[in-house]
Amino acid sequence: MIKVQPAHSRMTWSEGADRIRLDMPPPGFWSSGGCLLAGALVWIAFTAYLFLLCVRNRNVEFAVIVVVLAVPGALALLVGAAASRRSWSLERDSAWLTFRRRGLFGERLQRWPAGDVAAFYVREALAGTDMDANARLVVGFRNGRSADIVQGGSEEELQWVAAMLREPRGERKAASPLILAAEPERRKVDPEIVPTTLTCRTFESGVEVTFLPLLRHQGAWWKLPLTALLGTIGIVAVAVLLFSVTRGRFPPAIPRIAIAALIAFVGWRIWVLSRSGVVQILDGIATIVQNQGKDPVQFGVGEIEFVQTYRVGRHTELQFLLKDKPKVRVLEGRPGPELEWAARFLRVAIKGRTAVPENAPMKVDAAAGDCQVCLEKMDRRVVYCGKCRTPHHEECWSYMGMCSTYGCREIRFERA
Structure with missing residues (x-):
């Protein structure tokens, strides 16, 4: 990645041989x-x-x-x-990675040992059914865990921050030129590829994908009730004011209808964001279970022709196209990127693990062809094997759990 600061970026940075520091100044009053x-x-x-x-x-x-x-x-x-x-700063040296967040009520400090840091990357966190995405700067650790550092802002700017922080700081022993020539440089492992609104499990004879309630994400579980409370207070205050100004001529039915409509809207949003479901493909049987009183759906894997995402405007759903039967439409209103990820993951599970012959050549360029697991084009969401550099879809790597190239079986991966 080219370390060129975006033109619209307001960040300041200083770099030395043993440390680098990036500062995001407060936006000020012109914001x-x-x-x-x-x-x-x-x-x-x-x-x-x-x-x-x-x-x-x-x-x-x-x-x-x-x-x-x-x-x-x-x-x-x-x-x-x-x-x-609000402002923040990131500093990395040979010993620590330090994150400082400053606000109206003081400063918050977080520190991690530099030896535990494995990667920096930018992730799009789904914001809800409106299919908008917020860019997040994430730090990945060598134990497989990750932590969100900065949320919001420009994705291009956060990509630049991640590129600036990837290189370790401090003195390092010079490697032998023979070793460098024999083994190419490996990038840091990216430990996070599954969307935060999904949980996936693989078994010997199938997979299971759980769609978590969106009410738990982005603080909707407390923002919606707070909106209803503040809205009710505002409506009551305005109604009392108008009632006093008009000397009792203001119709009391109007604020009552407004409060009822506000509470009904908030209740409907909570009901929509509380939807969850489980799609399980096990022993040749596909089972779909959803909450809110919906009947479970079950059919054979051999009857499935294709799994796709249907998106028209703000309406989204996951569709299972069956042979000589009506399509099965489930999980309405979920975020579009999440459904696309799940649809590819389920397609790979239905096809099974594609056998790779022993004399198959190693592919190292994602633009050169198709994924050797699902046999589909690799246009986005591509990860590379940390050993042989074979490209895979994120969903295909999650399904396989390792590199699909014969004789490699590497469990580490990285993004381009």
Whole structure:
């Protein structure tokens, strides 16, 4: 990867022989946080003016209403100030990898030994059924674990940060030229390829893919109830204000309908994000189990012609095309990239492990042909064997658990 900083990047960095440091400065007031802060200040000033009028006229009831109206402005003020002050820095030397996150309430420090760090990479974390993706900078460790460091921002910028941090820092013994000529340099192992919303298990006679509830991701389990609570408070405050201004002529049915619609919408979103399912292909039988009272579906693997993802606008679903039977449509509303990953993984499981002859040549270029496991084009999501450099789809490597080239059987892989 070329270590060229993107033109739109605001980061500053300093590099030496034994350490490198990258700093992301605060966005300041010329950002979304600054706009939110300015709007909150205007709202608080307006409510303060109304409060002074109430005190002057000795209207206690209306003063209480104005104080309630000022609460969302105070919350927006805190959120805007925190967003405009947020910054972080990453530093790597011969001993430690140090991550500092600074905000409105101080600094948070995380450190990992440099010897435990195996790789840096950028992962797209699914944000929900809207199929948007947030780029995340992830550090992978030699024990197979990984940790998300930075979330959000430009994917190109995070790719540059990962490229700058990959090379170890500090003094190293010079390797023998003969060893360097005999063994090419290996890149760091990437330990994470399965989407965070899936769990996969492989057996001797099949596989199992579990689709986790999306309510557990991106903090939706607390954001949706908080939205309902704050929305209800705002509707009640505005309704009381209008009722007082119109001297009782404002129809009370309007805020009731608005509150009911808000609660119904939040409840529907929670119900949608609570969907989960399990697709199991075992002993020649495909079994699909979904929650929320849906009947399980079961059919033979020999009846499956193809597994595909159907996407039209925001509507997504996983489809099983059967021979001389109607298609089976399951897992509606899941993120599109997640369903595409699962569909390829299931196609590989249905085809089985493709036999590779002993005299088969090793493939080292993903653009040169098809994947030797699923026999499909390798256009994206490609990983390379850490030993022979044979390319595989991420899903195919997860299914095989090792390199599919005869005589290699390497369990380490890396991305291009």
